[in-house]
Amino acid sequence: QKEVEQDPGPLSVPEGAIVSLNCTYSNSAFQYFMWYRQYSRKGPELLMYTYSSGNKEDGRFTAQVDKSSKYISLFIRDSQPSDSATYLCAMTPYGKLTFGQGTILTVHP
Amino acid sequence: SAVISQKPSRDICQRGTSLTIQCQVDSQVTMMFWYRQQPGQSLTLIATANQGSEATYESGFVIDKFPISRPNLTFSTLTVSNMSPEDSSIYLCSVEGAGATDTQYFGPGTRLTVL
Numbered sequence: 743q744k745e746v747e748q749d750p751g752p753l754s755v756p757e758g759a760i761v762s763l764n765c766t767y768s769n770s771a772f773q774y775f776m777w778y779r780q781y782s783r784k785g786p787e788l789l790m791y792t793y794s795s796g797n798k799e800d801g802r803f804t805a806q807v808d809k810s811s812k813y814i815s816l817f818i819r820d821s822q823p824s825d826s827a828t829y830l831c832a833m834t835p836y837g838k839l840t841f842g843q844g845t846i847l848t849v850h851p
Numbered sequence: 852s853a854v855i856s857q858k859p860s861r862d863i864c865q866r867g868t869s870l871t872i873q874c875q876v877d878s879q880v881t882m883m884f885w886y887r888q889q890p891g892q893s894l895t896l897i898a899t900a901n902q903g904s905e906a907t908y909e910s911g912f913v914i915d916k917f918p919i920s921r922p923n924l925t926f927s928t929l930t931v932s933n934m935s936p937e938d939s940s941i942y943l944c945s946v947e948g949a950g951a952t953d954t955q956y957f958g959p960g961t962r963l964t965v966l
Contacts, residue, residue, distance in 0.1 A: 774953040785943055785957035786894070788852070830893060834953045837882065841893040 745769050748831055748842025757851050761818040765831035765842045768812065772833040772840070775807050777816045780828045780844070789829075790816065821849045853878050853946050855958035863964045864934055871930045872961045874944035879924035881947065884955060885917070888941040897942075900927050934965045 748765045755761055763777075774793055778786035790805040792798045792814075798805045804817040814833075818825055826849050831842040854877040864870050874883065882901055886894040897917055898906040906919040920928045931938055941960045948954030 776954060778957075783960075783962070785855075785959045788948070788954055788956060791948075791954050837947065837953050838896065838899075839884075839894075839953075839955055843893045 743768060744843075746831065746833060746840050746842045749845055750843045752846040752848060754848045754850065755821055757821060757823060757849055759821050759849070761821050761825070761847060761849075763816040763818075763829050763831075763845050763847070765814050765833075766812055767814075767833060767840075769840075770812070771835045772812075774834050775805070775814050776832040776834075776839070777803075777805060778830040778832060778841075780830060782827075786830055823849050823851055825849050852948065852956045853880065855944065855946060855956060857942075857944060857958040857961050859961060860959065861962040861964075863966065865966055866935055868934055869930055869932045870934065870963060871928050872942050872944075872963075874927045874929070874958055876925045876946050881924070883921065883927045884945045884947075885919065885927075885929045886943045886945065886957075888943060888960070890940070894943065897929070931963065934963075936965045939963055939965045 746767045777790040779789050780786045792805045795807050795809045802819045806815040828844045828846050830844045832839045856875045858873045885897040888894050896909050897912045898908045900906045900919050900921040902921050902924050918930045943960045945955040945957045
C-alpha cells in the first residue's frame with residue numbers, strides 16, 4: 743500500500759464548476775500538507791500549504807485537512823480553463839516530501 | 852519564493868553516455884533536492900544535497916549512477932551516468948522554503964530522452 747493515495751483521474755469539468763481533489767494517507771507522522779499544480783512541461787508550483795486540521799482558504803482555493811481520518815482535500819471554486827493542470831498532493835515530516843500520484847484536471851469552456 | 856533555473860531544459864542522449872544537469876537558485880539555500888518524474892508518474896526523490904557534505908540518497912538510487920555536486924549555497928549538479936532508455940524522465944531540482952514549513956519550490960525541470 744502506498745503511503746499517499748490520490749485518484750489519478752482524469753477529471754473533466756465545465757467552466758464554473760466546483761472541483762474537489764482528494765488524497766488519503768497512512769503515515770501518522772505526516773504533519774505538513776501541500777498542494778502543487780503542475781502545468782504540462784513545467785515544474786510543480788506550490789499552491790497551498792497547511793499544517794493543522796481544518797480549512798485554509800486562498801482566493802478560489804480551499805485546502806482541508808482531517809488528520810483523524812488521514813484525508814486531505816483541495817477545493818477549487820468557479821473553476822477556469824486556466825486551472826487545467828495536474829494537481830499533486832504532498833506531505834512531510836522533516837523536509838522529505840511524499841507525493842500522491844497526481845490528478846489530471848481539465849476545465850472546458 | 853526562490854527563482855530556480857535548470858540547464859539544459861531538455862536533451863536527447865545516446866545509451867551509455869552521461870548527462871550533467873545544472874540547478875541554479877537566486878538565493879542561498881541550505882538544502883537542495885533532486886527528483887525524478889517518469890512519464891505519467893509522480894515525483895520520486897533521488898537525493899538531498901546539503902552544501903559541504905555528501906548527498907543523501909534514497910532507496911533505489913546510488914551515487915555511482917547519480918553523482919551529485921553541491922559546491923556552494925546557490926548551485927548543484929546531478930549527473931545521470933551510463934544512461935539507458937529507462938532513465939528517460941523529467942529531472943527536477945527543488946529548494947527548501949522559508950521558515951520551518953517543510954515546503955519546497957521546484958525548478959522547471961530537465962526533460963531527458965535516452966535512445
